[in-house]
Amino acid sequence: MASEATTIEVPGPHGVRTMRISSPSRVLWPAEGITKLEFAEYLIAVGEAFVEANGNRPLSLERFPEGIEGERFFSKNPPRGTPGFVRAVEVEYPSRRRHPQLVIDEPAAAVWAAQMNAITFHPWPCRAGDSDHPDQFRIDLDPQPGTEYADAVRIALQLREVLAEAGLTAFVKTSGNRGLHVFAPIRPAHDFIAVRHGVIAAARALERRDPERISTAWWKEERGARVFVDFNQAARDRTMAGAYSPRPLPGAPVSTPLGWEELPHSDPREHTVRTVPTRLASTGDPWAGMADAPGDLGILLEWWERDLADGLGELPYPPDYPKMPGEPPRVQPSRARTAPTGG
DSSP, rough: OOOOOOEEEEBBBTBBBEEESSSSTTTEETTHHHHHHHHHHHHTTTHHHHHHHHHTEEEEEEOOOOOOOOOOOOSSSSTTTTTTTOEEEEOOOOOEEEEEEEOOOOOHHHHHHHHEEEEEEOOOOOOTOOSOOOOOOEEEEEOOTOHHHHHHHHHHHHHHHHHHTOOOOOEEEOOSSSSSEEEBBBSSSSSSSHHHHHHHHHHHHHHHHHHTTTEEEEEESGGGGEEEEEGGGGSSTTTOTTOOOSSSTTOOOOOEOOOTTTTGGGGGOBBBBBHHHHHHHHHHOTTTTGGGSSSSHHHHHHHHHHHTTTOOOOOOOOOTSSOOTTOOOOOOHHHHHHOOOOO
């Protein structure tokens, strides 16, 4: 039986590469009928902006061998058969283990990842040449039950002001779901712990402005109907969907960079695998040149020290982390209150 495989031409910095696509008619997003081949064509259409946003960074692939309704798994190490032009870089995980992790340097590498059934790309906030010092400051605004995207929009605008006061230039993108991701370029002068402390300081400053709508509470039972400012996305080996990366959700939404002027009237459902290429071609990339003028964390780290002096200390790390210095107990508050005491 003849193979259904086809090939596709992918332009890039080293010329055109001919990439093989097996099962090109496999449907990845059933409701929309978007196939593996159409997804590869999407990656070519947004290739330059995709690589500028996600390239030269350690990267994890979220893979779906049977489409978005099937099993998923994360792939970090280079899989067997990785092309020679797709490189890897060794990184250290929270456990102190070190392993190679994929790096994408050109659109053909993203198309190869799609051939490997990757749908969502998760880049680290640091460059491949220095994986211990982030050059991106990232905050995930996550609407909790009882809130919606419009609430995240209002808070993102407030966060932009907070970061400007700290000397940072903020950029925003949809998460591809209900939330927003706010980034700021920074000089790679601090480790993950210090950057996370800067994120916590910014999150607390934001929460003080509007505590009825904003929460930094790590435990869901304490957040209420507020937008959670997820500070732990700044921890080592914690990533979020990259810019121009699709999400495995109905509608084939894409995590899409926006201009601040368009954010108040934006609708994340409008930005999909089928619409983003046309948008990018007509309006350009709002994140183009984002890394050209990196800021400094100095002011935010001063805020962190001020909060420490006021009795606000470290916050919990994700549950898969080793115990970190100064970290409070990782015990859900309701369980801590009901735990039996010795006597």
